[in-house]
Amino acid sequence: MRAGIRLPVLPHVAAAVIEVADSPRASADDLREAMSTDQALVAKLLRVVNSPMYSPRQPVTTVTHAIAFLGFESVRNLALAASFSDVLTSGAAGYGLEPGQLWSHSVAVGCATKLLSEAAKYPQPEEAFLAGVIHDVGKLVLSVNMEREYGGAFAGRGSGDRPFDEAERACLGFCHAEAGAAVASDWGLPKLLCDAIRWHHSLDANGSGLLTHLVHVGDAIGLVLGYGIGRDGLEYRFCRGALQALGVGDQQLAGLMAAVPRAVRRIAGSRT
Amino acid sequence: MMGPDAWPTASLLRRRSCPMARRVLVEQSQVVVSNNPEEVLEARGIASCVAVCVHDARARAGGIAYIMMPSSLVEDEGCPAGAFADRAVRTLMSQMATKEASSENCQITLVGGAEMLGATASDAVSGLGRRNIQAVESLLRTRRLGVANRHLGGHRARDVGLRIADGQIAVAER
Numbered sequence: 001m002r003a004g005i006r007l008p009v010l011p012h013v014a015a016a017v018i019e020v021a022d023s024p025r026a027s028a029d030d031l032r033e034a035m036s037t038d039q040a041l042v043a044k045l046l047r048v049v050n051s052p053m054y055s056p057r058q059p060v061t062t063v064t065h066a067i068a069f070l071g072f073e074s075v076r077n078l079a080l081a082a083s084f085s086d087v088l089t090s091g092a093a094g095y096g097l098e099p100g101q102l103w104s105h106s107v108a109v110g111c112a113t114k115l116l117s118e119a120a121k122y123p124q125p126e127e128a129f130l131a132g133v134i135h136d137v138g139k140l141v142l143s144v145n146m147e148r149e150y151g152g153a154f155a156g157r158g159s160g161d162r163p164f165d166e167a168e169r170a171c172l173g174f175c176h177a178e179a180g181a182a183v184a185s186d187w188g189l190p191k192l193l194c195d196a197i198r199w200h201h202s203l204d205a206n207g208s209g210l211l212t213h214l215v216h217v218g219d220a221i222g223l224v225l226g227y228g229i230g231r232d233g234l235e236y237r238f239c240r241g242a243l244q245a246l247g248v249g250d251q252q253l254a255g256l257m258a259a260v261p262r263a264v265r266r267i268a269g270s271r272t
Numbered sequence: 273m274m275g276p277d278a279w280p281t282a283s284l285l286r287r288r289s290c291p292m293a294r295r296v297l298v299e300q301s302q303v304v305v306s307n308n309p310e311e312v313l314e315a316r317g318i319a320s321c322v323a324v325c326v327h328d329a330r331a332r333a334g335g336i337a338y339i340m341m342p343s344s345l346v347e348d349e350g351c352p353a354g355a356f357a358d359r360a361v362r363t364l365m366s367q368m369a370t371k372e373a374s375s376e377n378c379q380i381t382l383v384g385g386a387e388m389l390g391a392t393a394s395d396a397v398s399g400l401g402r403r404n405i406q407a408v409e410s411l412l413r414t415r416r417l418g419v420a421n422r423h424l425g426g427h428r429a430r431d432v433g434l435r436i437a438d439g440q441i442a443v444a445e446r
Contacts (some may be wrong), residue, residue: 090316096446161389219396220388224320224400225300225340229429229446234319234388238398248394258351261340263299 008140010187014083018182018188021076023157031076035063044082045075049225051266052259053114053122060124061210062179070126077126078178081110081133084183088133093141094143096231102140104226105228107268108260114216120246122210132218134189138180138197139230142172164232165201213242221257227264286348293435298323298336301355305335305367309437317446318384319429320401322357322366325381327439334436337364341400343409357407357434365415380417381441382408383432385424401425 010018016034021027037044042063049060054139060066067075088106091099113132115227133134165175186189192211199208202214208216220238223229243253298304298315306313313336315323327334337360353363365375374429385405391398405424412419421441422432428445435441 029369099442163389220397223388224397226317226319226321226429229317229319231446233426233446235427235429236388238388238395240395240398243397253396257341257356258301261352261355265299 008087008137011083011087013041014080014187017076017079017083019070021080022188028064031067031072031079032063035079038083041079041082041144043083045079047127048078048267049075050084053111053267055267063232074126075126077124077130081126081130084134084137090140092139092143092230095107095139097139097143097228101228101230102136103228104264105222106136108225108227109133109135109215109218109222111267112221112256112260112264113214116214116221116246118215119248119252119256120210120214122214123271127193127200128211128214128218131193131215132222134180134184134193135197135200135215135219136180137177137183138176138178139271141179141183142168142176162235163201164235164239167235173200201236203242210245213245216242217246217248221260225257225260278388279347295419298338300338301340301352303335303352303354303363303367304331305371306436307331307333307371311436312435313436314431315383317429318432318433319386320384320404322384322401322404322424323383324361324376324408324412324431325383325432325434326368327434327436327441328368328371328377329379329439330377331368331371331373333368333371333373333438334439335368335395335433336432336434337361339404339408339432340389342403357404358410361408361411361415365417373419375415378417379420379439380412381421381423381429381432381434381443382419382423383423383426384445386426386428386430387430389427 020030020034046060047119049066056069060069085103089100091097092102110129110132114125114129117128122128165177168175177198177200181194184194184197196211196215199212200219203216216239223234291313293310294304295314296304296311298313300321304313315336315338322339325329326336337354338355339360340355342357354360385401387401388398393402423443431444433442
């Protein structure tokens with residue numbers, strides 16, 4: 001599948017953070033050290049920690065403080081998510097996304113997935129946030145490498161009722177979810193995250209794990225609320241069973257959907 | 273890639289008699305009202321949300337409420353006025369009144385309400401668009417406010433621009 005596809009380069013700091021994550025003996029100091037070369041990343045991390053998703057009583061101003069506030073694993077996952085911002089901020093013209101719009105969608109889905117994970121009592125909300133942020137990285141791959149093929153293959157296909165990922169598969173042999181999972185695997189991200197990326201549009205196709213359900217619903221929330229919508233629009237199927245699997249009721253759902261815009265504004269700035 | 277001129281408001285901004293027109297972005301859950309004839313209000317990426325666009329030609333005032341959800345059943349003091357249809361319509365019309373607009377003169381355009389494939393109204397996520405449309409139309413009926421134009425449904429997001437000077441509306445599907 002990957003023949004002819006140029007995979008995006010893993011951000012240097014993200015590689016360092018993944019290395020820390022892979023080491024069983026890694027400490028908070030190692031994480032702080034890995035991030036120390038990129039103060040912009042530290043600023044992005046702190047913006048997330050100080051956002052309405054956490055609302056600390058006192059502003060969190062250092063990585064050390066963030067680790068004390070949220071714990072090592074949580075900060076590691078948030079740092080990883082923040083380290084992908086530059087990659088995801090570039091445009092994805094093949095999908096009709098201007099620079100910044102894929103990042104806007106990624107942050108919205110990250111926030112929605114994280115809020116859902118708390119409602120569903122998922123043990124690692126920041127892992128859910130990370131999965132939500134990187135779930136559409138495959139669009140970047142396909143946009144960069146296949147913009148011309150997309151224009152040709154999808155021109156005049158009409159609005160139809162075939163899901164966009166199926167259309168991708170029919171035209172290209174694979175969809176952005178599959179491409180994204182390949183990238184994530186190439187980057188050395190854990191299998192759990194790769195699986196959530198791979199199956200986020202295809203819940204019925206496997207006995208999906210809870211994280212995949214969370215990303216599926218989080219993605220749908222990002223779409224219906226209008227964050228970073230490209231030419232694929234809302235042309236995806238929603239699996240109603242996902243909400244049942246998560247045990248999240250309508251009232252809870254409405255509350256967390258209402259909270260998404262505030263969190264996105266604080267983390268990603270103004271929506272584009 | 274879409275450049276800035278590809279947005280629907282571009283044509284509205286080019287009006288000769290209004291060379292200094294400027295965009296005012298309306299985001300999800302916001303209500304923005306203006307009587308500044310040099311302004312064009314713009315809401316972008318309207319998916320299942322519904323943008324209620326109102327204009328009173330006599331008062332030369334207009335506004336947009338970018339509504340996210342049907343009703344304010346959720347207790348959340350921090351939620352902006354425009355998040356829920358009931359509060360948003362009330363806020364929009366009361367803010368229009370402060371600009372000396374009257375309900376009888378208001379032209380209303382609805383934009384949005386798209387949904388995912390195979391959605392049903394009972395589904396809080398994929399059917400959100402349909403639920404928002406029903407809620408907004410019902411609220412407007414209750415207030416005896418007619419809708420002049422509808423750009424609703426489907427599976428694509430839309431952008432809308434409203435020129436305050438003359439109430440011209442431009443809508444584009446993404």
